[in-house]
Amino acid sequence: MNKEKLKVAIVGASGFTGSELARLLSDHPKVEIKMITSESHQGKPFSELHPQFFDRLDIPLVSAEEVSKEELDVIFLALPHGVSMDFVAKWKDSGAKIIDLSGDFRLSTKEVYEEWYNKKHSYPEGFATAVYGLPELFSEKIKPATLVANPGCYPTASILSLAPLFAKQLIKENSVIIDAKSGLTGAGIKASATTHFSNVNENFKAYGIAGHRHTIEIEEQLGGLAGGQTAVQFTPHLLPVDRGILVTAYAQVSGEMDQERLTEIYRDFYKDKPFVRLRNQAPGIKDVRGSHYCDVFPVWDKRTNRVIAISAIDNLLKGAASQAVHNMNLMFGLEDAEGLAQIPLKP
Ligand SMILES: NC(=O)C1=CN([C@@H]2O[C@H](COP(=O)(O)OP(=O)(O)OC[C@H]3O[C@@H](n4cnc5c(N)ncnc54)[C@H](OP(=O)(O)O)[C@@H]3O)[C@@H](O)[C@H]2O)C=CC1
Ligand SMILES: CC(=O)N[C@@H](CCC(=O)OP(=O)(O)O)C(=O)O
Numbered sequence: 319m320n321k322e323k324l325k326v327a328i329v330g331a332s333g334f335t336g337s338e339l340a341r342l343l344s345d346h347p348k349v350e351i352k353m354i355t356s357e358s359h360q361g362k363p364f365s366e367l368h369p370q371f372f373d374r375l376d377i378p379l380v381s382a383e384e385v386s387k388e389e390l391d392v393i394f395l396a397l398p399h400g401v402s403m404d405f406v407a408k409w410k411d412s413g414a415k416i417i418d419l420s421g422d423f424r425l426s427t428k429e430v431y432e433e434w435y436n437k438k439h440s441y442p443e444g445f446a447t448a449v450y451g452l453p454e455l456f457s458e459k460i461k462p463a464t465l466v467a468n469p470g471c472y473p474t475a476s477i478l479s480l481a482p483l484f485a486k487q488l489i490k491e492n493s494v495i496i497d498a499k500s501g502l503t504g505a506g507i508k509a510s511a512t513t514h515f516s517n518v519n520e521n522f523k524a525y526g527i528a529g530h531r532h533t534i535e536i537e538e539q540l541g542g543l544a545g546g547q548t549a550v551q552f553t554p555h556l557l558p559v560d561r562g563i564l565v566t567a568y569a570q571v572s573g574e575m576d577q578e579r580l581t582e583i584y585r586d587f588y589k590d591k592p593f594v595r596l597r598n599q600a601p602g603i604k605d606v607r608g609s610h611y612c613d614v615f616p617v618w619d620k621r622t623n624r625v626i627a628i629s630a631i632d633n634l635l636k637g638a639a640s641q642a643v644h645n646m647n648l649m650f651g652l653e654d655a656e657g658l659a660q661i662p663l664k665p
Pocket of ligand 2: 399419420421469470471472500501502503504505506526532554556
């Protein structure tokens, strides 16, 4: 990178991932935040909406209309799916690279998208240019990309839990069960009946059973790693905590397996991937909170002939904002870890 600093805009920064992007990017040595947008809070200082930024990031929120008036290097879209696609279509030739945190360009085709998201896609041409932004698997494709589809939070934790085995084509067809739990910030900043305090507090329940839209995202990526199609049984659950995702994935493998071989396969696959930490005990969501880490713990159960792979991420960071920053680093030839060195926050 020749220039001093990358000029970035965060679109949709009144939400949770937008504010986490602002936190990471305001500390990033190679970034200047030029603009933060919000339609519903235009004119207010960003720190009025998110008081943790008081005296640190007080710039006024502007309308997304202002984005085309600036010369930018990167535009982060922290918008709901169904909304991002129109902004991608509008800004695709602006000269800025776009990193979209929504699900609008993560899947393979318009048809698959429309089936699983149950809505029309207004910019299907984007599927051909979008690169799936999971750095541990696709860094070489991400580097030259102009449009990155940042992965979903559950898919990030789920794919990383089983990728080493899929890449070696060791998974038995139709044997994968992914049991996943997410903190409440995964549902976005707008409160609903589901996220009402008394529905969540001291409660724990499954949702999206046998049909959650992340199922197909996980299937496409894991299937792609093995060079074919795959089906997974994915069940998400809502945890009464702010942030964190814990995945417990179960799978049968073909051929001989033992704990030593399993650990070796994971160690080899993640050897140059510093943000996936191979653990020797079950990780908890507090082991990764506030950080870009994905902690993974694979176990072989010889009694049932199954792998049990546990992974933990912070949904707002490795599941969204820090993954987007990692993608930006790759797209602009920066060090992978630039601006992402935070040690997890515990307790
Ligand atoms: N939360 C999470 O853990 C994760 C989220 N994601 C994805 O990232 C994206 C952002 O998520 P999150 O930050 O949680 O979402 P939030 O609901 O917290 O925020 C979304 C923001 O988008 C803006 N917005 C909403 N509707 C429109 C619209 N019609 N036009 C323009 N702007 C709109 C709003 O800002 P304003 O009205 O102020 O402009 C709002 O603050 C989503 O696509 C989500 O699926 C991905 C992985 C994890
Ligand atoms: C806890 C919770 O509600 N999680 C969200 C997923 C998080 C997310 O934002 O994912 P996308 O980017 O793919 O939409 C859900 O289940 O819909």
